Amino acid sequence: MLRTWVTDRFGLELPVVGAPMAGVSDGRLAAAVSAAGGLGMFGVPATAAPSWVAQQAAVAAGGGRPYGIGLMAWALGEGAGLLDAVLDARPSLVSVSYGPFGRYVEPLRQAGIVVAVQAGTTDEARAAEQAGADVVVARGGEGGGHGRAEVATLPLLQSVLDAVSVPVLAAGGIAGARGLAAVLAAGADGAWVGTAFLGCAETTLSDPARERVIGTSETGTAYGRVFDVAQRLDWPPEFGGRALRNAFFDRWDGREEELAADEGAPAELAAARRADDFDTAYVYAGQAVGMVRELRTAAEVVGEFAGAEKLLSRFKS
Template sequence: MSVLQSPVCDLLGIDVPIGSAGMAGGTAGPALAAAVSNAGGLGGLGGIDRGGPEEIRARIRRTRELTQRPFSVNVWVHILGVAPAFLDVCIEERVPSVTLSFGDATPYVDRLHEAGIKVMHQVQTVAGAKAAAAAGVDVIIAQGGEAGGHTGGVATLALVPQAVDAASGIPVLAAGGIADGRGLVAMLALGAQGVVMGTRFVCAEEATPSAHAHRERILAATADETVFTDVFDIVDGMRWPDGIHGRSILTQFAAEWHGREDELARQRDAILASSGVPGEAPPNAHSAYAGQAAGLVRDAKPAAAIIRDILAEAETVLARLRS
């Protein structure tokens, strides 16, 4: 058994401790989720989309056509109050696992378990890890502030070991800032049993980046070219829990409006109107959600090659450390 395999692999029915993030809006669709699962990892399917819950049901079914292996559907907890059907379809479809993010998992854990669904919970704080453990989730994902997309402000390096200590023995996966074998080994050293990556998998060939030039921007960016901001949420009309903001590549639009959020809110209607498509932002106002690991991502390749290369590099790093 490879030292890289961990008990969480048995728990989730996967071969390698690598997951792809269930990125909303279609970026992580059936093709990406299935490719990661077929490569032995845990494929993540975005579970929130403007197309609504029935669109997610269709994507779950499509994923099942593409893989026999376990995958996880990502659902934002903070919208379940107004849109509970995003979780209902996961339960009706008896998905292998659900990853809850951005809120209190407690009200949903029993229902998911009764349906035979594993519950993963992505948290951004130590308190969140404690609460997830108390709620009885099966796996905690500790998501650091380097992460792409919406996240909190605590860095992965500090959060992961503290989340492991707070998790009462529940397996912890690390997310945020990991894009190669060095990152995987570092997270295992911190006590995580594996990793979840988003930014790296936006540049998998099977991903369907939804944002304007999303993949190209990641391939060109370095670690210092992201921004932790609300500007895209203001344009999109999205609200997030306290302390949660979006990390995107620093686009020209973000550079222009970050720090001027009040004025942006006043200009929102005019910006939306300029797109010509009702309710949709013009291309220059699209987010390019990605994390500080963007600078480690220099090629687009199949998900299976991403996983294979990370595992090979991790083995090399371990051998070097041993010697």
């Protein structure tokens, strides 16, 4: 068995945490990942209501296994009551990242919740440790969804492991046993995995969105702020998003100021999402998307990571 801080702390079979992908991972996916032996999480969208958090937490906790919730620090001031809803739910783990996260760490820890912070640079990892985070997630620029893109996972992980004394999870580009073995060999306590689950029926993605994911190669993503600007979201500008490249992104990439002033763009994007038109609408995904080749269950995805133990056993004396 692969035993690390994260498996021992949460009673997991594998050191795999399902990334809290807001808008993709809800309580159903979180419960499925946890039931399979990992730690499932769901992400809280900026527009979510506290009642939604409570509902999804009940679903995630339904199997009696530990689970986690992901929060975006920049959105907590807007979403009145979200932090209280999370505190009431008492998940095993809460990730609070992207924005002024420091003020939320201690209230979560006082409630007995393990706190993770995602970091895209070594300085961010140090800041997370200084703020009292129990675990740092070293998230490389290959990762899907939002974060920094300045440093790739492997160089970031090596630097963060040398810089902090708290446990470290690796995120970005890890989609199977080989990736998990690599980061464990480097010294990480586990992998924070998102894109590998995008082909799963337990996500909230529509069938056309999943088909788009499965049909995309490893070079088919793009990083930037186009989709955030089009939606008028207040993401801090240093945190762009990696998504499947499409015609809408290519049209506006590098023209974000014009996009911010374009009155028709938000409605165009919203209409495309309703119509499952992914030449315009977005699907956030990382560079590991080329490894998502078929529809699978969350249990099958988690189970595939077990092969890391055999890979690592080659180096035992």
